[in-house]
Amino acid sequence: MKVLVPVKRVVDSNTKVRAKADETGVDLANVKMSMNPFDEIAVEEAVRLKEKGVATEVVVVSCGASSSQETLRTALAVGADRAILVDCGDADLQPLAVAKLLKAVSDKENPQIIIAGKQAIDDDANQVGQMLAALQGWPQVTFASRVDVADGKVKVTREIDGGLETLEASLPAVITADLRLNEPRYAKLPDVMKAKKRPLDTTTPAELGVNVTPRLKTLKVSEPPKRQGGGKVADVADLVNKLKNEAKVI
Amino acid sequence: MSTYAAPLNDMRFLMNEIAGLKDILALPTFADTVDADTVDSILEEAAKFASEQIDPINIIGDRKQSPKWDSGVVTVSQEYKDVYKLFCENGWHSMPGDPEYGGQGLPNLVNFAVNEMWRSASIAFALCPMLTMGAVHAIEHHASDEIKKKYLPKMVDGAWGGTMNLTEPQAGSDLTAIRTKAVPDPSDDGAYRITGTKIFITWGEHDMAENLIHLVLARLPDSDPGLKGISLFVVPKYFVNDDGSLGERNDLICSAIEHKLGIKGSATAVMSYGDKIGAKGWLVGKAGNGVAYMFTMMNHARIHVGLEGIAVAERAYQHALAYARERIQGAIIGDAESKTTPKPILFHPDVRRLLMDMKSRTEALRAIGYFAAGQMDIAKSADPAVAKKAQAYVELLTPIVKGWSTESSIDITSEGVQVHGGTGFIEETGAAQYYRDCRITAIYEGTTAIQANDYIGRKTAREVNKETGDVGFTARALYKDVAAFADELARDAKLGDIGKNLQEAARALIDATEWAIKTYGPEPQVASAGSVPYLKLGGIVLGGWLLAKSAQIAQKKLDAGATDGYLKGKIATTRYYAKHWLVQAGAIAREITEGGPSVLGLDEPLF
Numbered sequence: 001m002k003v004l005v006p007v008k009r010v011v012d013s014n015t016k017v018r019a020k021a022d023e024t025g026v027d028l029a030n031v032k033m034s035m036n037p038f039d040e041i042a043v044e045e046a047v048r049l050k051e052k053g054v055a056t057e058v059v060v061v062s063c064g065a066s067s068s069q070e071t072l073r074t075a076l077a078v079g080a081d082r083a084i085l086v087d088c089g090d091a092d093l094q095p096l097a098v099a100k101l102l103k104a105v106s107d108k109e110n111p112q113i114i115i116a117g118k119q120a121i122d123d124d125a126n127q128v129g130q131m132l133a134a135l136q137g138w139p140q141v142t143f144a145s146r147v148d149v150a151d152g153k154v155k156v157t158r159e160i161d162g163g164l165e166t167l168e169a170s171l172p173a174v175i176t177a178d179l180r181l182n183e184p185r186y187a188k189l190p191d192v193m194k195a196k197k198r199p200l201d202t203t204t205p206a207e208l209g210v211n212v213t214p215r216l217k218t219l220k221v222s223e224p225p226k227r228q229g230g231g232k233v234a235d236v237a238d239l240v241n242k243l244k245n246e247a248k249v250i
Numbered sequence: 251m252s253t254y255a256a257p258l259n260d261m262r263f264l265m266n267e268i269a270g271l272k273d274i275l276a277l278p279t280f281a282d283t284v285d286a287d288t289v290d291s292i293l294e295e296a297a298k299f300a301s302e303q304i305d306p307i308n309i310i311g312d313r314k315q316s317p318k319w320d321s322g323v324v325t326v327s328q329e330y331k332d333v334y335k336l337f338c339e340n341g342w343h344s345m346p347g348d349p350e351y352g353g354q355g356l357p358n359l360v361n362f363a364v365n366e367m368w369r370s371a372s373i374a375f376a377l378c379p380m381l382t383m384g385a386v387h388a389i390e391h392h393a394s395d396e397i398k399k400k401y402l403p404k405m406v407d408g409a410w411g412g413t414m415n416l417t418e419p420q421a422g423s424d425l426t427a428i429r430t431k432a433v434p435d436p437s438d439d440g441a442y443r444i445t446g447t448k449i450f451i452t453w454g455e456h457d458m459a460e461n462l463i464h465l466v467l468a469r470l471p472d473s474d475p476g477l478k479g480i481s482l483f484v485v486p487k488y489f490v491n492d493d494g495s496l497g498e499r500n501d502l503i504c505s506a507i508e509h510k511l512g513i514k515g516s517a518t519a520v521m522s523y524g525d526k527i528g529a530k531g532w533l534v535g536k537a538g539n540g541v542a543y544m545f546t547m548m549n550h551a552r553i554h555v556g557l558e559g560i561a562v563a564e565r566a567y568q569h570a571l572a573y574a575r576e577r578i579q580g581a582i583i584g585d586a587e588s589k590t591t592p593k594p595i596l597f598h599p600d601v602r603r604l605l606m607d608m609k610s611r612t613e614a615l616r617a618i619g620y621f622a623a624g625q626m627d628i629a630k631s632a633d634p635a636v637a638k639k640a641q642a643y644v645e646l647l648t649p650i651v652k653g654w655s656t657e658s659s660i661d662i663t664s665e666g667v668q669v670h671g672g673t674g675f676i677e678e679t680g681a682a683q684y685y686r687d688c689r690i691t692a693i694y695e696g697t698t699a700i701q702a703n704d705y706i707g708r709k710t711a712r713e714v715n716k717e718t719g720d721v722g723f724t725a726r727a728l729y730k731d732v733a734a735f736a737d738e739l740a741r742d743a744k745l746g747d748i749g750k751n752l753q754e755a756a757r758a759l760i761d762a763t764e765w766a767i768k769t770y771g772p773e774p775q776v777a778s779a780g781s782v783p784y785l786k787l788g789g790i791v792l793g794g795w796l797l798a799k800s801a802q803i804a805q806k807k808l809d810a811g812a813t814d815g816y817l818k819g820k821i822a823t824t825r826y827y828a829k830h831w832l833v834q835a836g837a838i839a840r841e842i843t844e845g846g847p848s849v850l851g852l853d854e855p856l857f
Contacts, residue, residue, distance in 0.1 A: 188339070
């Protein structure tokens with residue numbers, strides 16, 4: 001059984017990001033980039049499925065600039081078998097375009113399971129997995145915290161507001177990984193050294209026949225308003241008055 | 251509390267632009283092993299491991315659960331054990347080893363950068379693999395194939411630890427005083443029985459590894475009373491059977507561990523060999539060569555201790571910076587706005603100065619260290635002229651990297667405490683640990699005085715070309731290059747001010763060097779009295795030289811359209827260094843050339 005895992009190169013989670021001065025986006029110049037943490041969890045789960053003998057091959061795919069190769073190598077170093085880069089240059093990729101690209105890759109690769117991160121920490125869209133399942137006409141199970149595959153079906157536990165929900169889906173299916181699905185491993189040095197030797201194929205949106213033209217327009221990206229200094233209230237009556245008439249919260 | 255983040259920008263820049271990574275990767279030894287992309291991935295993964303796994307246990311070994319001794323058994327915290335296990339499993343322990351025994355065969359330069367990360371995260375923890383690899387190299391280079399096969403694979407992968415046993419209570423810097431004895435085993439099986447006490451044995455006993463392989467310097471009966479009478483023995487804690495399994499316990503015990511100022515996370519053992527029947531040991535190489543074998547590893551070991559200084563300085567800087575960014579205290583002089591909108595102490599000019607000092611000096615030290623580490627690789631070049639020059643640089647720079655990085659780290663970590671104000675004096679802030687931990691680095695593996703003596707003597711005044719009679723030719727040629735580069739930079743439209751200060755500093759170093767060469771023979775005591783200032787001068791000027799080279803490269807990149815803030819920062823830190831450190835060179839040169847007699851000017855009874 002083949003498992004396909006889409007991975008995204010995003011701003012490192014420890015980085016403090018800033019909006020660009022012209023408010024057109026986030027300033028990414030010289031910022032440390034890493035694999036989206038939810039995608040790390042997805043890769044780990046796929047590798048574990050392979051180690052359990054459930055999966056036979058783990059293929060990772062990334063849509064983005066050529067620098068996404070580094071992210072793919074990171075996945076290869078923790079156990080993915082091969083990688084595909086959909087080289088989109090500097091294109092502004094939006095969730096639907098990514099979902100279409102992944103569908104095109106999936107049509108060629110024919111995986112039984114696609115495990116994606118539930119969302120990317122840069123735009124927090126939380127859409128690609130769902131859109132991809134819809135485009136494929138496959139079942140989708142999002143926010144997985146446990147995955148068991150058996151007899152052509154997958155049983156997935158998801159964390160919901162009231163507790164845990166367990167769903168079963170037939171394969172092929174799209175699963176999106178939540179934070180507590182697993183704890184990703186550290187890459188071992190010998191595997192880091194071998195990662196370079198594993199196959200990494202490159203394709204493009206044109207080769208896949210996908211139009212990635214943006215459909216959404218970003219009006220502006222701005223910093224959150226600066227916090228204003230607090231003030232002292234004279235007594236409880238003053239506080240209630242301010243909450244009622246100035247803050248208008250009660 | 252701050253979290254360590256490896257300074258990957260600076261590491262990559264130095265490796266690529268200053269240390270010659272590209273040329274090194276093209277050497278036949280490495281061409282098939284590793285490429286630049288893989289080096290990058292290795293650095294990224296190591297950085298992650300250092301920050302997430304090793305950095306958090308540094309405080310545990312120091313203040314929460316230091317190694318405990320009970321009846322010869324040393325127990326470390328569970329956290330240390332867990333991280334050690336993962337460190338080994340993930341292949342980091344074996345990284346510097348020979349591929350024949352499970353290592354990766356990477357360039358020394360790459361090992362160096364990765365090792366900086368381990369040491370920044372925790373010197374105490376990193377000492378354990380460092381000592382084991384030291385023992386591995388000694389066995390690799392000098393022991394019989396039988397010993398190599400028996401011990402190396404398990405030592406390289408970290409299942410067994412290795413230790414170096416040189417010091418005895420009466421034999422510290424002077425190894426001729428060693429008294430530990432080795433006599434042929436009565437059974438005449440080729441082994442020896444060893445008796446004696448060794449002290450200051452780093453990680454001499456612990457429970458992270460299942461066996462410990464001690465390398466012990468000892469004297470054979472009727473041997474030469476000097477250094478040539480000392481031999482090296484491999485003495486395992488548990489005997490190793492022919493099938494590789496562990497046998498009985500050898501007659502050796504850790505009789506105590508020391509209470510130390512710093513690196514408390516590591517166990518520093520007093521080792522008693524042969525209290526009952528004599529600890530069984532096997533001779534490494536030839537009898538009488540023990541000290542020589544140790545010295546073949548000296549450059550490597552000393553440069554790595556210098557790296558500890560660089561690493562802990564970096565960690566202290568990051569810690570102080572994090573505090574200076576969040577601590578709010580007082581309005582900023584000359585900044586009216588700060589009275590109403592408070593700013594953190596980073597905006598106080600003197601806190602700025604402290605942090606700038608820490609940053610620029612650390613980067614200068616790192617530049618020398620990485621340059622030297624790169625030269626160790628280039629010394630393996632197939633071109634004998636290239637190899638010879640590189641090896642000469644390694645020899646010359648080793649005492650500087652060791653002596654000056656470690657001495658500077660004491661200042662830099664002290665500045666880190668200062669940034670914290672009163673809380674820096676309180677252990678909870680963590681700034682004090684770096685100050686305590688680095689203190690040993692200027693002492694072990696040859697004190698600063700020993701480094702300075704090596705630098706002014708063997709590496710300079712006593713370096714003689716037998717054919718031409720030239721003295722101190724490596725140092726003279728290098729400093730001439732530095733001066734020529736300074737002349738070039740002094741004409742630079744943007745960096746000319748840095749170049750001018752480097753010109754003056756290079757002149758001071760050249761003058762002091764000529765003085766040293768002239769004085770060393772006729773007035774050895776005067777030269778020796780000036781040796782530590784001379785080491786300091788060499789360190790300051792060579793650090794300034796490599797910073798200035800970096801600034802020149804950074805400026806070229808910026809002129810070509812690069813926008814990287816790192817490059818702008820490199821120029822700013824270099825300028826600070828030129829204005830604050832290179833200007834001291836002239837005064838230090840006078841201290842060296844004029845100050846020697848005054849050191850010896852007070853008659854002994856008047857002290």
